[in-house]
Amino acid sequence: MADTMRHRDPVPVPQQQRTDEGSPPLISYVLPVYNEVDGIRPFHDELTATTATRPEFDYEFIYVNDGSADGSLGILLDLAKNDQRVRVVDFARNFGHQIAITAGLDHARGDAVIVMDTDLQDPPRVSLEMIDAWLAGAEIVSARRRTRRDTPFKRATAHTYYRVLRRCAEVDIPVDTGDFRLLNRRAAEELRGFRERSRFIRGMIASMGFEQHEVLFDRDERLAGETKYPMRKMLRLAADGVTSFSTVPLKLITRMGFISLGLAMLGILYAVTLRLFFPEITVSGWTMLMVAMLFLGGLQMLSLGVIGSYVGRIYHEVQQRPLYIVRNVISHDKD
Numbered sequence: 001m002a003d004t005m006r007h008r009d010p011v012p013v014p015q016q017q018r019t020d021e022g023s024p025p026l027i028s029y030v031l032p033v034y035n036e037v038d039g040i041r042p043f044h045d046e047l048t049a050t051t052a053t054r055p056e057f058d059y060e061f062i063y064v065n066d067g068s069a070d071g072s073l074g075i076l077l078d079l080a081k082n083d084q085r086v087r088v089v090d091f092a093r094n095f096g097h098q099i100a101i102t103a104g105l106d107h108a109r110g111d112a113v114i115v116m117d118t119d120l121q122d123p124p125r126v127s128l129e130m131i132d133a134w135l136a137g138a139e140i141v142s143a144r145r146r147t148r149r150d151t152p153f154k155r156a157t158a159h160t161y162y163r164v165l166r167r168c169a170e171v172d173i174p175v176d177t178g179d180f181r182l183l184n185r186r187a188a189e190e191l192r193g194f195r196e197r198s199r200f201i202r203g204m205i206a207s208m209g210f211e212q213h214e215v216l217f218d219r220d221e222r223l224a225g226e227t228k229y230p231m232r233k234m235l236r237l238a239a240d241g242v243t244s245f246s247t248v249p250l251k252l253i254t255r256m257g258f259i260s261l262g263l264a265m266l267g268i269l270y271a272v273t274l275r276l277f278f279p280e281i282t283v284s285g286w287t288m289l290m291v292a293m294l295f296l297g298g299l300q301m302l303s304l305g306v307i308g309s310y311v312g313r314i315y316h317e318v319q320q321r322p323l324y325i326v327r328n329v330i331s332h333d334k335d
Contacts, residue, residue: 028110032100067094138213
């Protein structure tokens with residue numbers, strides 16, 4: 001039957017625990033969707049075919065419609081109608097990929113939760129390797145990209161960013177990993193307690209600790225559509241990653257301030273020395289003056305921008321608005 005609910009509370013949705021101790025383990029797939037009308041059905045077909053090879057588990061597929069405007073919701077509703085394991089969480093508007101993952105985690109009931117995208121760049125077959133690692137004792141399993149079929153620019157920038165972030169961050173964030181990962185029930189419950197608005201989920205998971213394991217895989221090409229992370233969103237996510245888990249930018253401002261102060265003191269000593277001991281030397285000074293003013297002005301604006309980004313995060317947090325608003329939750333299961 002269809003279940004309709006409205007969620008405005010910023011705390012996680014209470015999870016329904018399974019009471020049948022004799023039932024097989026439940027694996028929850030959290031699947032954010034944004035304008036994937038051409039790829040949802042092929043993805044679901046491959047996912048169900050993959051999970052069918054492991055019938056010893058029960059499965060639920062939680063699709064989070066992140067305000068899609070291309071007909072994706074209609075396909076998701078049809079999937080829910082024909083597959084009782086499918087649940088559709090329909091946002092009232094677009095809230096973003098990281099928030100969609102959060103909503104899926106809030107609604108997941110599984111003994112293990114797998115987060116993955118629906119564009120088939122993350123192969124469903126890899127999720128079975130993650131399940132095997134979980135059964136072997138891992139509490140969190142990350143899928144690490146061995147190769148990726150992206151543009152050279154995307155590969156180079158991603159390679160550089162992950163390594164810079166790892167050096168700057170105050171937690172050990174695995175390199176070359178996205179949000180494709182498995183969490184056991186305890187880790188998923190702990191992650192639901194992280195309610196900040198500027199979310200960098202892979203960093204949050206790394207900060208929790210637990211017994212972590214990596215599975216290597218070759219990332220495929222996108223099946224259909226366009227990337228939902230253009231340069232603007234990638235830069236925003238990168239900034240969230242740095243400012244969420246590092247105060248290095250603020251420390252750099254202090255260091256740049258000391259360097260500027262040192263250069264200014266050298267300039268003052270130079271000017272005073274010329275004035276007192278070499279008054280016959282004429283120094284025009286206009287070029288040097290303009291360079292110094294522009295340098296210090298640019299440095300100040302950059303410093304204010306970095307400080308402003310941290311202040312902006314504080315501003316959004318103190319508003320305490322809900323992370324997301326759900327229009328409907330649609331399912332046709334027996335319960």
